[in-house]
Amino acid sequence: MQTLDVHPSLLRALLAVLETGTVTGASERLGFTQSAVSKQIAALEDATGVQLFHRGSRGAAPTAAAHRLAARAVVVLDQLDTASRELRDAAAPVSGRVALGGFTTAAMVLGPRTLARVALDHPAVAVDFQIASTPVQLRRLRAGRLDLALLAGGEGLPDWDLTGLDLEPLPGGELLVALSRRHHLAGQGRVPVSALAGEGWVVGHGARGEPQFGAWPTLPAPRVVAEVADWGARLGFVAAGLGLTTLPSLAADVLPADVTAVRVDDPAGHHRSTSLARAGTLGGAAAAVRAAVIAEAEAIAERWRT
Known part of the structure; x- marks a missing residue:
């Protein structure tokens, strides 16, 4: 099958004729003569090998092929415009200061990796990372x-x-369970929720509005062995074999060497979400940070996909 290879100006001429309804209207919009627009349409018909307009005494009426090509042309031209903007942005280094907020577990992996990516890709962008609960943010x-x-x-x-x-x-x-590498469930990768029955749990205690992690949420009357606010201390309890704790996959990449994480098969299910929020249009520096957050979140999630 022959590849359609046409100049974008021909596609723009087609759209202008369809949108204005006449060659005259298209010529006024594009700043060309009527003759030039007619020649562009003729060149497009030659390139496609199909008739795009029925020509008669009352002017030119678009064919079904013209409408189908126009639908594709809108997408193609939009992609070309986007590429042009991205190339301009790449040629002009992004700079500025951006304030990014995150809750505690987001600050364990996603926050630092985002800052590292921004520092590498956009060294003129400074990120002020602020750890706070969701209501404060x-x-x-x-x-x-x-x-x-x-x-x-x-x-x-x-x-x-x-x-x-x-x-x-x-x-x-995804919610995971952290446990000591000496625990009998360690190394299994995935365990049924029934295997967690009777286990002791090291639970968290933080400010209102922060996600609290501790016992598996669907277990009835879990046995709590300790309540520890600080994540590092909590994982120390887990490493010592004193109990298990839950943690989001978002933070699992920075577990201590003697702690591992397993996934849980739970028919009742349990899901926590993380969203990136903004209050208005982003400038160039903030847009660069947004892109870095999304890229790093995707990289972290990829590890825990089935």
Whole structure:
């Protein structure tokens, strides 16, 4: 099959004729003579090998082929315009300061890796990473003190007032169980929820609005052996074999050497989500940070995909 190879100007001429309804209207929009537009349409017909207009005493009427080609042309020209903008942006280094907020577990892996990617790709962009609960981040977003915020959501968390904010769901969100490498379930990769019955749990305790991690959420009357607010200390309890704890896949890449994580098959299911929020249009520096957050979240989630 022959590949269609035409200059974008021919596609623009086609769209202009269809949108204005006449060659005259298209010529006025494009700044060409009527003769030049007619020649562009003729050249496009030669390149495609199909008739795009029925010509008569009352002018030219578009064929079905013209409408089908025009639908594709809109997509092609949009992609070319996007590529042109991206090339211009690449030629002009992005610079500026961006305030990015995140809750504690987001700060364990996603936050640092985002900052590292931005430093590598956009060295003139400075990121001020602020660790705070979701309610605090929402206030800071609306006050203009944050450009972007990593928000926690899902089961067990309040329904936040997100009016006026733009949210982008990030990949990931799977809940895991952390346990000592000496534990009998270590190394299994995936365990049924029934295997967790009777286990002791080291649970978290943080500020309101932060996701709390501890016992597996669907277990009835779990046995709590310790309540520890600090993540490092909590994982120390787990490493010593004193109990298990839950943690999001978002943070699993920084477990201590003597702690591992397993996935849980639970028919009841349980999901936590992370979203990237903003309160308005992003400038170049903030857009670069947004792209880095999404890329790193995808990389983290990829590890835990089946």
